[in-house]
Amino acid sequence: MDLIPPPAEATASADAIAERADACAAAPLLNCLLRELAEPQPAAYSSGSAGTDRPVYRLPGGDGGRLLRVRAGRRPAEPELYAAGAWHRLGHRQLVALAAEVLRAHTGLSHSELPAEMTASRDAVAALLAARARATPPAGAYLRSEQSLVTGHPHHPAPKARGRGPAAGWLPYAPEAHARFPLVLLGLREDALVEEGDTGALDALGTAPPGYRLLPAHPWQLDLAARELAPAFADGRLVRLGTTGFEAWPTAAVRTVYAPERDLCLKFSLDVRITNDIRRLWRHDLLKLRRTDEAAVRAFATDGGRAGRAPAVWLSDRGYRTASFAFEALAVLVRDGLEDRLPPGATPLLAAGLVEGFDGDPLAAAQDPAAWWEAYLAAVVPPALRAFADHGVVLEAHLQNTLVAVDADGMPVQALFRDAEGVKLLTDVERSAGWERLVYCLVVNHLWEVAAALAECHPGLDPWPAVRRELARHDLPEATALLTAPTLPGKTNLLLRWTGADGADARYLPLPNPLLRP
Secondary structure (H helix, E strand, O other): OOOOOOOHHHHHHHHHHHHHHHHHHHHHHHHHHHHHOOEEOOHHHOOOOOHHHOOEEEEOOOOOOEEEEEEOOOOOEEEEEEEOOEEEEOOHHHHHHHHHHHHHHHHOOOOOOHHHHHHHHHHHHHHHHHHHHHOOOOOOHHHHHHOOOOOOOOOOOOOOOOOOOOHHHHHHHOHHHOOOEOOEEEEEEHHHEEEEEOOHHHHOOOOOOOOEEEEEEOHHHHHHOHHHHHHHHHHOOEEEEEEOOOOEEEOOOOOEEEEOOOOEEEEEOOOOEEOOEEOOOOHHHHHOHHHHHHHHHHHHHOOOOOOOOOOOEEEOEEEEEEEOOEOOOOOEEEEOOOHHHOOOOOEEEEHHHHHHOOOOOHHHHOOOHHHHHHHHHHHHHHHHHHHHHHHOEEOOOOHHHEEEEEOOOOOEEEEEEEOHHHOEEOOOOOHHHHHHHHHHHHHHHHHHHHHHHHHHHOOOOOOHHHHHHHHHOOOOHHHHHHOOOOEEEEEOHHHHHHOOOOOOOOOEEEEEOOOOOO
């Protein structure tokens, strides 16, 4: 059968999407290679017309290693490998093959799944870009920020992989595709109900039949867990009651949704690997949820903010509800909403969205970027340090767990932190380990990335003196020592995945400390 070629404009669009998908997927993989495995080479290696904007690195493997050069920046691009006396451009597929060879040489181990995940992540980006071109973004800046992460985690080899299923199975639930959907309402027989904490918001979603309680479910998770749940539907422990009368918008975490009509935030299980972990609400995490969440609530109860800044907010994970026979698969967690936690007229924005960029991003639009940055630091840094110093609470204050509220002029006025699952308590971990985790999450994962994005949008701005001044304000020995430490901890996501380490088992390597005075 003869195939009819698509119109020229459709071909160009498909080519443009493929090219952008390659670039979006290559950048975080290159960041991983450069951080975890590469050795920078002298400037003399950066020869030719490319000049010094293309630094050269030596990678493990072969006779004396391999030379790789890239276009420099917070999102490195255009990788080239030196071979047979010349530089050769690498496409994404070739970059994945190179990464696998380098990792085998460095670790002596093979990994059958990670290269496929890297490729799947690139293909997912292509599907997301095509879907975004057809979709209507949310009207509000908050949801636009949550749904902006097309590239995603800047130091993960496969940040957009969505499991093994075809794109048609997950695109309807993808925040990056501007998805929104009603939640499925189940009736759970009361003798199978398990819950802890405040779950009253779930009972307001509809009416359960006598002898049952309402249990909302993520429609994608119901598909994923269909075989596991089939016996419960067959014997009446579960019944389907329809769907919610409102739509929920998936946020950056994919399995967490927000329903603005109800100011309702819910977190579900998803039996899908996203970045390092299968995203279930694990039993062991749920059983310790009340303790960690209550510690965080106490830590923020006395936060007074700073002049011109509203008190910081902890978005409490109030409680969870699930079924005894499918404890993890059907778990749903109720989180504080936003509306009554914000200063009048303020808009919350996801910190990771500020780095990725979206329509209305105040970071790029800041008229006085130095003042904007000082306001940002004043909102974000003090509550995280006070929680650690005064309450022994280690926030997972990375880009995806931090919201920053801005006023009508786009100036930061408040920080909001979330996700008790990632909170650590100093009663459970060594103080040094807790501090290392906080420095990674708050400084390396968070402030470093926002600083780089700000400097990229506003050339000439040096963001680090302001960070030094902010840290120096706090009477905390660890913060003082951080100003002169030679290195900061960088998480090794590529090596973690390649060696099959548990996703929660963070391993760090030393990174040059940008806080040191030049």
